[in-house]
Amino acid sequence: MKRFIIAIALFFASTAVVVADERPIKIGQMPKAAISFLNKNFAGIDVLYANVERDILDTDYEVGLVNGTKIDFNGSGEWTEVSNKKSGVSNKLLPQKITTYIEQNYANAQIIKIERSSRKYEVKLTNGLELLFTTDGELIGFDD
Numbered sequence: 001m002k003r004f005i006i007a008i009a010l011f012f013a014s015t016a017v018v019v020a021d022e023r024p025i026k027i028g029q030m031p032k033a034a035i036s037f038l039n040k041n042f043a044g045i046d047v048l049y050a051n052v053e054r055d056i057l058d059t060d061y062e063v064g065l066v067n068g069t070k071i072d073f074n075g076s077g078e079w080t081e082v083s084n085k086k087s088g089v090s091n092k093l094l095p096q097k098i099t100t101y102i103e104q105n106y107a108n109a110q111i112i113k114i115e116r117s118s119r120k121y122e123v124k125l126t127n128g129l130e131l132l133f134t135t136d137g138e139l140i141g142f143d144d
Contacts, residue, residue, distance in 0.1 A: 023052060024049060025051065026050065027063070030050065030077060031061075031073070031075070033077030034061055034078075037071075037079055041093065042065060046066045047064070047066075048064040048066050050062070059075035060072060060080075061073040067084065069082065069083070070082070070083050081115045088110040089112060089114055091103075094123070095121075095135070095136070098121060098131075109126050110126045112125065112126055119134070120133060120135065121133045130142065131143075
């Protein structure tokens with residue numbers, strides 16, 4: 001019986017891996033919200049690649065730009081992560097309260113990654129700190 005349960009578990013685990021599908025797409029195949037975000041915030045910067053990843057539960061998009069910026073979008077086209085270790089990420093993507101906090105407390109550090117969810121922002125700086133904020137811009141913690 002144990003062997004049967006293990007075999008079933010392995011089958012479902014391998015099926016989940018096979019179902020995930022990542023493939024290149026054209027920017028025009030992305031949700032309108034993602035296209036609008038790219039046009040507004042990264043106009044004039046060429047796209048290096050765009051991928052869609054579909055699995056059983058959801059669809060995600062990833063775009064890489066020639067300047068080293070990588071942007072992740074959820075299935076609705078809302079950005080969930082923006083990163084650029086070379087030249088940094090614009091603070092214009094953050095609420096003003098977060099931008100002000102970073103400028104006042106870490107003026108010599110540059111933002112290299114922003115992750116956004118429905119509950120929080122996670123901001124990684126060049127000094128290695130990761131700051132956690134509510135969506136209202138309140139600092140709630142640090143991550144290292």
